[in-house]
Each structure stands twice: as C-alpha cells, then as structure tokens.
Amino acid sequence: MSVVIAISNQKGGVSKTTTAFNLGACLALNHGKKVLLIDIDPQANLSEYLGYEPDGKPTMTGLIMNTCTNGVIQTNDVLSTVRHNEKTDVDYIPADINLASIETFMTTAISRETILKRILSDEVTYRYDFVLIDCLPSLSTLLINALAAADRVLIPVQTQKFSMDGLQALESLLEQIKNTINPKVNLLGILPTMSDRTTVSRNAVNALSKKYGEMMFRTAVSKSVEAAKSSETGIPLCACSGRLGKEYEQFTQEVLSKC
Ligand SMILES: Nc1ncnc2c1ncn2[C@@H]1O[C@H](COP(=O)(O)OP(=O)(O)O)[C@@H](O)[C@H]1O
Ligand SMILES: [Mg+2]
Structure with a gap:
C-alpha cells in the first residue's frame, strides 16, 4: 500500500523542500522504498534540487491543465511525465514557474479541489511505497x-520565534478537508527544523511539544550549512557523513514506524 504524504506549512523557508528531498532519499537509499516526489511549488526548488532541466515533456503544470480541461487524465499521460534522479534513486514529477498562473485556470474547473487526486490515482500510486508532495507556501487551491x-x-516547523503563527490556519483547513473531500487524511506529525542551542529555539521546541505532544517527532533537525551544500550539489544528506544525514535517517525511521 502506498502512502501519500503532503509536506506543508504556509510559511516559506521552514525546510519543506529540504525535508521532501531528504526524506525521499533516505526512504529510497537506506530503506529500499520506491518513492515518487511531486513538486507543486511554482518556485520549483525541489525540481532544481533534483537536477531537473526543461526536457520538453510536460511538468505538473501540463498535467493539471490537461486534467482541468478533460476532467480526467490517463494513467499513461501521468507516467510519461515521471523522471528519475540517480543520486537519490527517487522518481519525480517536476514543477515549473508556469504553475504560478495555474490557479486562475483551476478556478473554473469542475471539482477543482480534487485535480491532483485524479492525477495521483491508485493506478499511479500503487507503483510506489511513498508519494511525497512538496507544497507551496500559501493556503491556496494547490x-x-x-x-x-x-x-x-x-x-x-522552524524552531524560531513566531514558529507557531499560522499553524492554526493550516490545521483548520486540514480539518475542513477531512470533514468534506478527504475523510481519510490525518496529521503525520510536526517536525522541528533548524534547531540550535539558542534559548529562542529551545523555547520554540518546548512550546510545540506542549501543544502537539505525541504528534511531535522526537527527532529535531539541526541548523547546519550541510543543508545548503546538499541542495547545491544535489547529493542527499544521508549520503554525506554529517550530522543532518543521521538526523534525517532517525526521522525517516520515525516516519516508517508511524506509517
Ligand atoms: N536544517 C537546516 N539548516 C540550515 N539551513 C537549512 C536547513 N534546512 C533548510 N535550510 C535552508 O533554508 C532555506 C529554506 O529551506 P527550504 O527547504 O527551501 O524551505 P521551504 O521549502 O519550506 O521554503 C534553504 O536555503 C535551505 O538550504
Ligand atoms: Mg519549498
């Protein structure tokens, strides 16, 4: 059974993309899982991380437009947009900047909230153990x-002052979606990121633990330049010998035990 995980927070710069990339890489390289990464952020950072260069084939933009226009999409049309990344051994479907204008296009589509669900049909997802969706930083149609x-x-969640601001809005959106279009969706957990030894960071972790209790991952990802280096080289943290690689591996084990 495949598990589809949306990695989201409407704040930018909290480590969504870094986590999508490194969780995907850890699952594939260290645990032999089949992973599909989906980039739905018009900034396309994850695609860049994965070394995507425009190759003439459709990206998420084309898939969404096609589904908006026809209501359905053929499995083969989706599978033909899947690329592979060697360094992480994951499959992915990239985004591009044109995804920024897709939301306007989506407003007039029938059942516009379930377009991605039709793209990620069972016939597509059953090929994978994990499908990870790297979300954009906004509470939008995408x-x-x-x-x-x-x-x-x-x-x-970045462990900084104001880290919890806005989480309530995301949680209430999730609750609404659970009560309407997707009753099976559940919170997987809160991952503290970019933690360091400052009081501010420690206070943020404590405040998050107090609020989320069991829903907090025990692993906190530290702040380190290793993250930027990894995004530059496209080499996942678990393939490097540093601290973040170990932390992402620990976090991956927690994800596996929760799924
Ligand atoms: N653990 C970390 N330590 C230090 N810098 C990090 C860490 N995780 C991510 N970064 C850096 O912070 C920036 C934002 O990370 P990113 O994953 O793109 O966030 P988001 O997808 O939430 O916008 C990037 O420059 C990234 O390299
Ligand atoms: Mg991002």
Whole structure:
C-alpha cells in the first residue's frame, strides 16, 4: 500500500523542500522504498534540487491543465511525465514557474479541489511505497489539492520565534478537508527544523511539544550549512557523513514506524 504524504506549512523557508528531498532519499537509499516526489511549488526548488532541466515533456503544470480541461487524465499521460534522479534513486514529477498562473485556470474547473487526486490515482500510486508532495507556501487551491490527495500531512516547523503563527490556519483547513473531500487524511506529525542551542529555539521546541505532544517527532533537525551544500550539489544528506544525514535517517525511521 502506498502512502501519500503532503509536506506543508504556509510559511516559506521552514525546510519543506529540504525535508521532501531528504526524506525521499533516505526512504529510497537506506530503506529500499520506491518513492515518487511531486513538486507543486511554482518556485520549483525541489525540481532544481533534483537536477531537473526543461526536457520538453510536460511538468505538473501540463498535467493539471490537461486534467482541468478533460476532467480526467490517463494513467499513461501521468507516467510519461515521471523522471528519475540517480543520486537519490527517487522518481519525480517536476514543477515549473508556469504553475504560478495555474490557479486562475483551476478556478473554473469542475471539482477543482480534487485535480491532483485524479492525477495521483491508485493506478499511479500503487507503483510506489511513498508519494511525497512538496507544497507551496500559501493556503491556496494547490495546497487544498495536496491535502485532498494525501493520506498524511507532515508539517515542518522552524524552531524560531513566531514558529507557531499560522499553524492554526493550516490545521483548520486540514480539518475542513477531512470533514468534506478527504475523510481519510490525518496529521503525520510536526517536525522541528533548524534547531540550535539558542534559548529562542529551545523555547520554540518546548512550546510545540506542549501543544502537539505525541504528534511531535522526537527527532529535531539541526541548523547546519550541510543543508545548503546538499541542495547545491544535489547529493542527499544521508549520503554525506554529517550530522543532518543521521538526523534525517532517525526521522525517516520515525516516519516508517508511524506509517
Ligand atoms: N536544517 C537546516 N539548516 C540550515 N539551513 C537549512 C536547513 N534546512 C533548510 N535550510 C535552508 O533554508 C532555506 C529554506 O529551506 P527550504 O527547504 O527551501 O524551505 P521551504 O521549502 O519550506 O521554503 C534553504 O536555503 C535551505 O538550504
Ligand atoms: Mg519549498
């Protein structure tokens, strides 16, 4: 059975993309899982991380447009947009900047909240153990699509002052989606990211633990330049000898035990 995980937080710069890439790599390289990464952020950072260069084939933009126009999409049309990344051994479907204008296009589509769900049909997802959706930083139609297509939602939170601001809005959106279009969706957990030894960071972790209790991952990902280096080289952290690689591996084990 495949598990579809949406990695979301409407704040930018909290480690969503870094987590999508490194969780995917850990699952594939260290645990032999089949992983599909989906980029639905018009900034396309994950695609860049994966070394995507425009190759003439459709991206998420084309898939969404096609589904908006026809209501359905053929499995083969989806599978033909899947690329492979050697360094992480994961499959992925990239985004591009044109995804920024797709939301306007989606407003007039029938059942616009479930377009991604139709793209990620069972015939597509059964080929994978994990499908990870790297979300964009906004509470938008694309994000609603990700939550409607997901089984679980993972929320990375930067352990800084104001880290919890806005989480309430995401949680209430998730609750609404659970009560309407996707009753099976559940929170996977809160991942503290970019933690360090400062009081501010420690206070943020304590406040999150107090609020989320069991829903907090025990692993916190530290702040380290290793993250930027990894995104630069495209070499996943678990293939490097540093601290973040070990932390992402620990976090991956927690994900596996929760799924
Ligand atoms: N654990 C970390 N330590 C230090 N820098 C990090 C860490 N995780 C991510 N970063 C850096 O922070 C920036 C934002 O990370 P990113 O994963 O793109 O966030 P998001 O997808 O939430 O916008 C990037 O420059 C990234 O390299
Ligand atoms: Mg991102």
